[in-house]
Amino acid sequence: MRKIYLIIVLLISGQWLFAQSKAGTSAAPELTIPVGARYTAMAGASGVLAEGVEAITWNPGGVDWIIGNGQAMFSHRRYIADIGINYLALVVKFGFGSVGLSLRTFDFGDIPITTEFQPDGTGEVISPNFFVASLTYSKRLSDRVSVGVNFNLVNESFGRVSATGFAFDAGIQYRNMLNISGLSLGVVVKNIGPTMKYGGSGLWVRAVVPGSERGVTFYKVEAASFPMPTSFEIGLGYNYTIGEVNNLSLAGLYQANNFYAIDAYKFGFEYSFKNIFFLRAGYNYSKSGELTSIWHHYTLGAGVNTESLIGLKVSFDYAYVPVTYFSANHVFNLKVGF
Structure with a gap:
């Protein structure tokens, strides 16, 4: 148990290391976009307590709580500015723990090329190609x-420039804490890695x-490097x-960010x-003084698990996420167990 408490203390200490300076920009902002409808519908409040295949992006410490021998999941999110996000993940349980693979792709559509001399466009278009491939281990x-x-x-490319980066997440979950049945604690540090920098012709x-x-x-324009x-x-x-x-789940979460001037307090059930x-429902409180995040809103969602109905380990989930200044996001996902 002393080792367990030490791990928790080290992860909590990460808050002071990474939250001291609030950078106005960062590399790979796509890493911060939640995927999967279930925990998104609860504003991400219970994300640190996620389990199975859905825990890959929320808290890898929960992946090994998978039910059965494995799970697969596909999710689609209609993000702001008509950006489409597709997510595919697979987790398999072994004797030494659980191993997961996942892939996130981003569809930006075609973007007209403009220059300082042709602000209305050159007639050419570019199609940015962003993806995040992940390998997960949980025990x-x-x-x-x-x-x-x-x-x-992480890989980002558009036109004749590109950037590649690496980052890792580390998390822990402690269930039935203090010998209280149903009480759980989750801690996770996300997106730790070196800076990213664009290059190319x-x-x-x-x-x-x-x-x-x-x-x-x-002459070569030297691009700046940005932190994760x-x-x-x-x-x-x-x-x-x-x-x-009947079962009721309640959750609360604090999120400290080094890439934005506002931290978040999330609540969900x-x-x-x-x-x-x-x-499902949740609330994301992301406000500090006069600064308010575009995600400072409620969230809603619903789901159905067909196993008790038709005997198949298949579930469908949906989340509705309002966004200030933009159209609401809609998140759908399909999960299959085996």
Whole structure:
């Protein structure tokens, strides 16, 4: 148990390391976009307590709580500015723990190319290609504690420039904490890694240096490096069974960000009937003084698990996420167990 407490202390200490300076920009902002409808519908409040395949992006420490031998999941999110996000993940349980693979792709559509001399467009278009590939490992250390780590490969490219980065997440979950049945603690540090920097032939421009006798020649624009959007999350959850058919889950979470001037406080609940039908709601409080995040809103969602109905380990989930200044996001996902 001393080792378990040490792990928790180290992860909590990460808050002070990564939350001291609030950077206005960061690399790979796509790493911060939640995927999966279930926990998104609860504003991410119970994300640090996620389990199975859905825990890959929320808290890898919960992946080994998978039910059965494995799970697969597909999710689609209609993000702001008509950006489409597709997510595919697979988790398989082994004797030494659980291993997961996942892939996130981003569809930006075609974007017209403009220049300082042709602000209305050159007639050409670019199609940015962003993806995040992840490898996850999770292990239950006891009947109460599990740990996990997630390795992310990030790639961004558009036109003739590209950038590649690496980041990892580390998390822990402690269930039935303080010998209280249903009380759980989750801690996770996300997106720890080196800076990212763009390169490629698109950064070479034709120019003349004043006072130079070389005339027009090619010069490379040196792109700036930006840090990963590291964050720290700690949350508590409580599950309570009412009778034999009703279950209520409550959760609260604090998120410290090094990529934004506002930290977040998230609250959510889930009601389930016979583990078949689910109703979910949450609230993301992301406000500090006069600064308010576009995600400072409520969230809603629902789901259905077909196992008790037709005998198949298949579930469908949906989340509705309002966004300030933009159209609401809609998140759908399909999960299959085996």
